[in-house]
Amino acid sequence: MKTRLVILTVCLIGGVVAASPRERTSINHGWRFHMGDPDGNSAGLIYDVRPVVRDDKDDKAADTMPTEAEKTGAGGKPVLKRWILPTGNDFIKDPSKHHVRPAGNPGGDCTYVSNDFDDGSWESLNLPHD
Helix, strand or coil: CCCCEEEEEEEEECCEEEEEEEEEEECCCCEEECCCCCCCCHHHCECCCCCCCCCCCCCCCCCCCCCCCCCCCCCCCCECHHHHHHHHHHHCCCHHHCCCCCCCCCCCCCHHHCCCCCCCCCEEECCCCC
16 A cells, blocks of 8 residues: 655745645655566556567667667557556647547456555555665
């Protein structure tokens, strides 16, 4: 279970103490860590698809255009990027460039995204962490 530390800012306005509309949230505490995937089918979740590096080409500049096309595929796994990108729409001024969230709930059947998942046996750590 993640906890969050909330710090309420109080300011003086015209001699009257008023709560600030801003909230400071620390996300550095209450994290849990577990090496690898917990039991369940989470291995099918990937953020994005990247091609496999087959040739280093150390003799070329890093920004050189590719010499051949590379086919990529998720192999039937849900690619989460399409569900995550729409969360940034508030920061994109041009509505024509907004992302549309696809239907469905990828990962909804993974054990660690369920409300009753118990991460009590996981290692506790605080951020920043090396």
